Amino acid sequence: MTAAAKDLDLSVLPPEYRAAFEAQAARVAELEETNQRQEHLIAEMHHALYGKKSEKLNEDDRQLAFEDLEVALAEVEEKKSEQVPGDEKPKRKRVAKRNRGNLPEGLPRIEQVIEPDSLECPCGCGLMHRIGEDRNERLDILPAQCRVIVTVRPKYACRTCTDGITQAPTPPWLIEGGLPTEGAIAHVLVSKYADHLPLYRQSQILARSGIDIHRSTLADWVGVAAFHLRPVVDRLAEHLKTSTKLFMDETTAPVLDPGRGRTKTGFLWALARDDRSWGGDDPPGVVYFYAPGRHGEHAETFLTGFNGILQIDGYPGYNRLTRPARKGGDPVIVAHCWAHARRKLKEIFDRDGSEIAAEGLRRIAEIYAIEKDIRGTRPGQRLSARQTRSDPLVAAFGDWLQAQRLRISAKSRLGEKLAYIHRHWDGLQTFLTDGRVEIDSNSVENLVRPIALNRKNALFAGHDEGGRAWGRIASLIETCKINGVEPFAYLKSTLGAIAADHPKNRIDDLLPWNFQPST
Template sequence: MSTAPSIDLSVIPESQRAAVLAVLRERDALRETNRRLEHLIAELNQAVHGKRSEKLNDDARQLAFEDLETAVAEAETRQDAEAAPRTPPRRAARRNRGHLPESLPRVERVIEPDSLLCPCGCGEMHRIGEDRTERLDIVPAQLRVIVTVRPKYACRRCAEGVTQAPAPAHLIEGGLPTEGALAHVLVSKYADHLPLYRQSQILARAGIELHRSTLADWVGTAAFHLGPVVDRLTEHLKTSSKLFMDETTAPVLDPGRGRTKTGYLWALARDDRSWGGGDPPGVVFTYAPDRAGENAERILQGFDGILQLDGYTGYNRLTRPSRTGGAPITVAHCWAHARRKLKEIFDRDGSEIAAEGLRRIAELYRIEAEIRGMDPGQRLSARQARTAPLVAAFGEWLQAQCRRVSMKSRLGEKLTYIHRHWDGLQTFLRDGRVEIDSNNVENLIRPIALSRKNALFAGHDEGGRSWARIASLIATAKINDIEPFAYLKATLEAVAAGHPQARIDDLLPWNFKPSS
């Protein structure tokens, strides 16, 4: 874009030309800023509302929003800087400034005037008040060395022996890390998705040479000691009468072939918050080298309630009388998956049949939005009175479309999927505790996808099991509003100190009590 002035400067008095040029430069800068913002907004609109093949995934969409917000902030800051000489009062920031918790330490810096003497010579002035402002300061992670000193004492008059305090228990006896250091490595890898080799590089910048293999040893040791806590968490979840289940890929290195193979993390979750259930939410991930339905059967041994899941055929064995590990399970299938099937067809060719199915499903979700948070009885009454007739009408419409549409077409395949799971799609009409979809567990496995993308793969099947174990505790802590680092540090310290097995429930994430 040309920044040449659009007016003839020769007709402007020389004394005013500098001011006019400044205004023109400001105009050109604003034009460039607007052009940049328009470009970002156009790209974001395309990503959100464009063709399916051109849309961004959730992570990329967040990056697009970040770029847009950054550009807006830069433009506003530039405007403030250029307007400062003409408008001394600073405008208040229009963006959210965030909340500073009372638990954060405060460092007060008192700024006194250069002189407290009254200008008129009356003497020293008296303090009548103050202005206080708070800003967030961030100190980079501090590395420190804990030096444990155990003095030895002996009697000068006799030789009865030496007295010395016993050495404190450590999770890794004779090793470098404190339990806090172990917790930091675990959270960085499994909550912040920072692979161990990158953590090693960060520590090296601070002068700490710790090879990735050393950090891996730490992770493996911590995962082993946390195993009983995860096992108890699993037992606790399986006492529930309703759970969610889903699975996601976990690439694992196959040393024999020198490449990766596809393992799976199976998620078993409880989340009763939408109807005020008394049990705390939780999730357990279990690693398996494949997606065979036997894995779900093994994980669910001892559970006989309602299971909310998608339409993967591997779950079919759970409903059979021959099911291993318990009675046949009642399944509740996911309307979000049914909707997704129709949305794929609508996005592809604008099918009117798919559009009608989407409209009907939207009516079900509108009712669900209105009754969210009500107790199970109220939810069930509302569903029987308002939702059941809509579902029955959807079933009649579905039957009619299945007769009209070729089952070999893409639309026919999607309609067949919905028809095949029709019984499970009606389970939520018979129990107010059941959700209309399995989105709760899908939200819980998203961090696994981030770790998978950043770490590329687990180095071994055992690495997949460690991944599952630590991810279980971190995810459960997060959905219970527990800070994962504080929880893991305290739990590892308790394990190192010999926490009794009989009180292992005290170590479950929802029982953690942060220290003041």
């Protein structure tokens, strides 16, 4: 609320005017916040371009920095347009002029003629006749094929009277008046976040086909898509957090820091559900949350509303989730990962062939052999087998662990590895008390590998905002993949549904596991 608005005495206004004033003031405050974010992003872009000579980036670094800054700016602009009532919306410059009218003539063109519902003259004079048409060309992208969709909307008028012209309305587009179809946008998203192609490389690939689409234009498309897909990802996260058992892991997401001319370390936190190993009814899914650091408070924020068992590695940042004072829910029960415990011993064995490490590995292998036997059975059967067969082995391992810690110096490398297992001993036994719990967190580790591949190919995100868009779109793509859904088909369909004003109360229909490909 502005300073002038705060000085007004609203009590003197009639209730209906007071409510309207408060609603308008809230909208102004929201717009001011959006403007501040936009100004901040523009300032960062200018700093990256015109900063001190020592802070200037090389050409490749600048491309990545501008790419994600422009994605963020496009998302802010889309948010601003959504905040303004329909009759007040300004005409937003959706596509750079340099990309208009230069679609190669050799590209295949598919005409979609959209006729009005009726050609009857409103005055009853008979059928209208065609007097012209409007044509729009949008770039559509199919895998390994580019084409131009030409939308033709004939105009009809009556020969007898001059009471009006009939023409079909323009079909809904995600980017109104823009160049790309929803299929083209989906292709760019899959190429960037699944195939690990930065936008400037995609621009180069298109140029080889004679299509001059600048990287900044592609960034605009991604930003608009990221804005409109956010409610779907938020709903996906809500759905996952209704479960009582989830996996969580985090991986680095290097982010460019233009002020210092180098990268800083951000993190993508993966929150996943995968109950397939025991035949759970809930579909698998994953959401990647971006945070500028690895502090446990980020995990606490991302897990707001979740109560139950969390399967994790040994990172101590998760310890705050088990405290009675945990924010956002009850203290979680942690299930630690036996694969991590095994790796500690494997490191020692590979280094010096330790017989103690070899014995630990043998004991863990016996526990894993039981897990292999019961994989795919129902939780009750898994729990019964574990209590009967695994519990004695785990107890014996615990006794062996304590005996070795008394023999080995705590400062030795082996002593440090044994101490690690000891610190997480309670969590390593959680799988013995619940048949739904896995013996390790390998399921979520497999889901952070695509992030690592993208990191390797794209090197880093260009901005914190780019890290958030990265996590958001990767969430949908990876959830598609683990549900056997083709990501391009899903994103094309979902973006088309959003463009057509898909009802907000049916957002669950847009979740990846509910996608039904057209036949």
